[in-house]
Amino acid sequence: MGNSAPLNGLTVLELGHSVAAPYAGLILAELGARVIKIENPATGDYARGWGPPFLKEDATAFHALNRGKESITLDFSKPDELGMLMRLIGEADAVIQNLRPGLLTKFGVDVDELRQKYPQLIWCDIGAFGKTGPLSRKLGYDPLAQASSGIMSITGEANRPPVRVGVSLVDMGSGMWTVIGLLSALFERTRDGQGAHIATSLFETGLAWMTIPLAAHAVAGEVRKPHGSGLAEIVPYQAFEAQDGWVMIAAGNDKLFSKLCQALPGLEAVGKDQRFARNRDRVVLRDELVPQIAASVSRMTVNELGAALDAVGVPNCPLLSIDKVWTHPQTEAVGILTEADGQKWVGLPFTIDDARPTSGGAAPALGAHNQTIRQEC
Numbered sequence: 001m002g003n004s005a006p007l008n009g010l011t012v013l014e015l016g017h018s019v020a021a022p023y024a025g026l027i028l029a030e031l032g033a034r035v036i037k038i039e040n041p042a043t044g045d046y047a048r049g050w051g052p053p054f055l056k057e058d059a060t061a062f063h064a065l066n067r068g069k070e071s072i073t074l075d076f077s078k079p080d081e082l083g084m085l086m087r088l089i090g091e092a093d094a095v096i097q098n099l100r101p102g103l104l105t106k107f108g109v110d111v112d113e114l115r116q117k118y119p120q121l122i123w124c125d126i127g128a129f130g131k132t133g134p135l136s137r138k139l140g141y142d143p144l145a146q147a148s149s150g151i152m153s154i155t156g157e158a159n160r161p162p163v164r165v166g167v168s169l170v171d172m173g174s175g176m177w178t179v180i181g182l183l184s185a186l187f188e189r190t191r192d193g194q195g196a197h198i199a200t201s202l203f204e205t206g207l208a209w210m211t212i213p214l215a216a217h218a219v220a221g222e223v224r225k226p227h228g229s230g231l232a233e234i235v236p237y238q239a240f241e242a243q244d245g246w247v248m249i250a251a252g253n254d255k256l257f258s259k260l261c262q263a264l265p266g267l268e269a270v271g272k273d274q275r276f277a278r279n280r281d282r283v284v285l286r287d288e289l290v291p292q293i294a295a296s297v298s299r300m301t302v303n304e305l306g307a308a309l310d311a312v313g314v315p316n317c318p319l320l321s322i323d324k325v326w327t328h329p330q331t332e333a334v335g336i337l338t339e340a341d342g343q344k345w346v347g348l349p350f351t352i353d354d355a356r357p358t359s360g361g362a363a364p365a366l367g368a369h370n371q372t373i374r375q376e377c
Contacts (some may be wrong), residue, residue: 004355005032013038013088014069015046015097015104019142019168020066020202023175025095028182030348031325036088036373037066037364041073044366056237056342058363069342070369076107087108087377089169090118094182094195095121098126099222101137118364120195124178127201140202149206152226154213157228173205203229204291226300235282236260236290240297242305247297248317249309254279259312264296 010033014025039045051059074081089095103191111123128140128370143164146152154164181198213224230238239246251257254277261271270292276282282289296303302318309316325331338347341362348357
């Protein structure tokens, strides 16, 4: 039988706020690690105030990112509380931090000294623009990384104002990369007993998400432009408007394009036109081809279009709003919604031997575990 809490026994300190470090901590907590969240006693994690909506005085954004953790408040300017931080670090397997550059060193917390003192420690830094370089001391948030890494330049529609991806893609991705690095170091530690210094940044994560567009520029000098719901490399691969809603159609190869033309009214000749037979040609002729597909789709309802495309095996789906996603039978079927504190939340997007890892815990109130953790130290 698989273990749905494979990191049970691992202790991680989270010196984090907002999204990136807390999301890394959430992943580890859901996987069974003990995650102790260290917060400023005056403000706590900034995300506690990111609302409305709120649940029990804290924003739902905070609850979504901090389930299953413990919270202790420490004022680093007080010697006894700074000493407690040092003791907690010495007892932890790993530390995750995304505090502003220079804050920890201001209080004498030096990573190199800590690693010499505690050679098994895995220290994880999440920065804004990286450890070195002209922007290394610059503060940053997810939209700044989306802007500076090029993501915003290919998002949205041509000749329109820039838009960001609607979720904190870079923040959450940085948290994921942190966990990947931490788990890699943890595995290596089983061999040599040594910890590691893991470092990533929002900027580096943004560049990683831009792997394909940057490769196109490196090879061909191409500077990608936004294509709305479409994709630069594949046509047709975008949302089309039916009579009563939008449908995403992904004809990802030549055979699927031929089937699409068979399924849609009025496109028989288009399907036989050799100018459109290969994807590389369809990309070049995008502006001629897409309007013809759009005109055909506009004659059908969402259900009619979905049924016609499903019948010939062309990938498609309607565009769903958040309320529709929440109640969709497929969302229920995959079992990704977990319950904690009387509410449902989105869990980790994978299972281990058919069991979805989850702590089952709620997000902690500010300083909820002050007494118990202080007694342990």
